[in-house]
Amino acid sequence: MAYPDLRGFLDDLGGDLIRVAAPLSPRFEVAALLAEVQASGRAVICENINGYPGRRIVGNMLASRRLAARALGTTEGRLVETYVERSARRVPPVPAKDAPVQAVVHRQPADVGALLPLLTHYEKDAAPFLTCGMVLARDPATGQRGMGIHRMMYKGGNRFGILLANPPLSQFLANAEASGKPLDVAVALGVDPAMLIAAVVKTGPLGPDKMDIAGSLRGAPVELVRGLTVDLEVPARAEVVLEGRVLPGVREPEGPFGENTGCYFSNTSPVVELSAVCHRRDFIFPALVPWTADVDTLLSLAGGAELLGQLKGLARGIVDFELVPGTSSFAGVIAVRDCPRHEVRRIIQLALVLDKRLKSVTVVDDDVDIRNPREVAWALATRFQATRDLIVLDGMEGYVIDPSSAGGSGSKMGFDATRGSGPEFDKIAMPSEAIAMARLVAADLFQQGKQV
Numbered sequence: 001m002a003y004p005d006l007r008g009f010l011d012d013l014g015g016d017l018i019r020v021a022a023p024l025s026p027r028f029e030v031a032a033l034l035a036e037v038q039a040s041g042r043a044v045i046c047e048n049i050n051g052y053p054g055r056r057i058v059g060n061m062l063a064s065r066r067l068a069a070r071a072l073g074t075t076e077g078r079l080v081e082t083y084v085e086r087s088a089r090r091v092p093p094v095p096a097k098d099a100p101v102q103a104v105v106h107r108q109p110a111d112v113g114a115l116l117p118l119l120t121h122y123e124k125d126a127a128p129f130l131t132c133g134m135v136l137a138r139d140p141a142t143g144q145r146g147m148g149i150h151r152m153m154y155k156g157g158n159r160f161g162i163l164l165a166n167p168p169l170s171q172f173l174a175n176a177e178a179s180g181k182p183l184d185v186a187v188a189l190g191v192d193p194a195m196l197i198a199a200v201v202k203t204g205p206l207g208p209d210k211m212d213i214a215g216s217l218r219g220a221p222v223e224l225v226r227g228l229t230v231d232l233e234v235p236a237r238a239e240v241v242l243e244g245r246v247l248p249g250v251r252e253p254e255g256p257f258g259e260n261t262g263c264y265f266s267n268t269s270p271v272v273e274l275s276a277v278c279h280r281r282d283f284i285f286p287a288l289v290p291w292t293a294d295v296d297t298l299l300s301l302a303g304g305a306e307l308l309g310q311l312k313g314l315a316r317g318i319v320d321f322e323l324v325p326g327t328s329s330f331a332g333v334i335a336v337r338d339c340p341r342h343e344v345r346r347i348i349q350l351a352l353v354l355d356k357r358l359k360s361v362t363v364v365d366d367d368v369d370i371r372n373p374r375e376v377a378w379a380l381a382t383r384f385q386a387t388r389d390l391i392v393l394d395g396m397e398g399y400v401i402d403p404s405s406a407g408g409s410g411s412k413m414g415f416d417a418t419r420g421s422g423p424e425f426d427k428i429a430m431p432s433e434a435i436a437m438a439r440l441v442a443a444d445l446f447q448q449g450k451q452v
């Protein structure tokens with residue numbers, strides 16, 4: 001089933017949506033609450049925002065694989081398979097019949113901060129930041145559409161800084177600046193989570209239109225309407241759309257900003273001036289707190305699932321891959337089956353070269369649960385010897401937001417924590433009949449509300 005929009009998704013969540021009636025400030029308190037309850041794996045809607053009567057903020061929409069599976073209308077077990085299948089198909093957008101997002105329009109907005117409950121997340125953040133804006137633009141050279149999540153720092157009035165570190169939008173701006181022209185952008189806020197996932201699918205600079213991938217991931221074409229002050233089409237069923245221009249040749253300090261790496265990051269970045277703020281009458285404002293489970297899920301699908309597909313095509317024995325939560329996709333774990341030592345070493349090198357962000361990868365056998373940090377640590381503790389099983393690659397391309405990657409260069413490493421031969425490498429286990437029986441008894445105890 002495809003959700004028509006974000007609110008369609010939220011309406012369907014039932015017990016997977018926590019409602020918060022307590023008054024919360026958009027400065028730190030909403031972010032702190034979302035971070036605090038992320039482990040529940042449920043989405044959260046804050047219904048009482050200080051200074052913004054009647055406005056609601058939704059967050060933790062992708063706080064668990066369960067929510068991501070719901071967003072794609074599949075099961076947790078089929079999540080990666082569904083993502084891989086659908087991200088390879090294209091469902092182009094269609095013209096919208098109506099445009100709820102343009103119900104209220106503020107042209108030349110003088111004070112965007114008064115209109116929208118912009119969130120400040122971390123203690124040393126320089127200002128409120130938009131963290132889940134799906135930024136849309138067209139290549140002035142080819143007319144090709146592009147989109148991505150690009151964080152934006154609120155600078156007061158109608159001005160935002162924008163981090164354009166990745167293609168295609170970084171390239172579009174370079175093309176606009178080459179002829180001294182501004183770049184029209186639209187920022188869609190509060191789109192359904194499947195569309196947000198599509199915004200960060202890795203396509204490379206000349207990749208397909210991510211709007212077509214969004215249509216396929218969400219199971220129905222995205223409905224687009226013409227922007228009111230920019231030469232772009234925008235998602236008609238978003239909650240909020242900002243329209244504006246990136247100023248040519250302008251760079252200003254941006255940050256510090258508590259990044260998805262879990263570190264503060266500052267940059268010198270382009271500037272956007274808004275020409276319009278459009279929103280639904282009762283818009284729901286979206287939050288995505290950096291360095292939380294939401295980010296892990298986005299990266300796991302758009303980065304991890306992608307790399308798994310590539311690796312499976314290049315090496316044999318690969319069963320699964322997952323990025324380590326909280327590492328901003330700098331660390332990953334691969335599970336293999338019946339994989340000889342030389343093949344494990346090849347897999348490590350392939351993974352580290354194919355993904356520019358991946359700095360370390362651990363390979364384990366498939367008797368280890370790669371989503372359980374305790375089990376991965378156990379494999380490293382018992383099946384790995386540094387002099388024998390460590391691979392280091394030096395002089396590799398670094399990644400801009402990695403604070404340890406000096407001057408854009410970095411090194412990478414791989415751990416072969418697969419089992420050797422012999423019974424001493426067996427993982428201890430209890431008989432499956434005893435485990436099955438224990439699960440029944442435990443489920444019964446939980447149902448009765450008893451403590452175990």
Ligand SMILES: Cc1cc2nc3c(=O)[nH]c(=O)nc-3n(C[C@H](O)[C@H](O)[C@H](O)COP(=O)(O)O)c2cc1C
Pocket residue numbers: 147148149150151152163164165166167168199200201202203204205260295298299
């Ligand atoms: C949570 C999140 C936040 C992101 N923020 C930014 C950003 O602020 N600036 C940027 O240039 N790219 C950012 N990206 C990456 C882009 O959205 C990019 O389009 C996407 O990852 C495509 O990858 P590719 O460049 O490898 O094709 C972010 C990605 C995620 C998952």
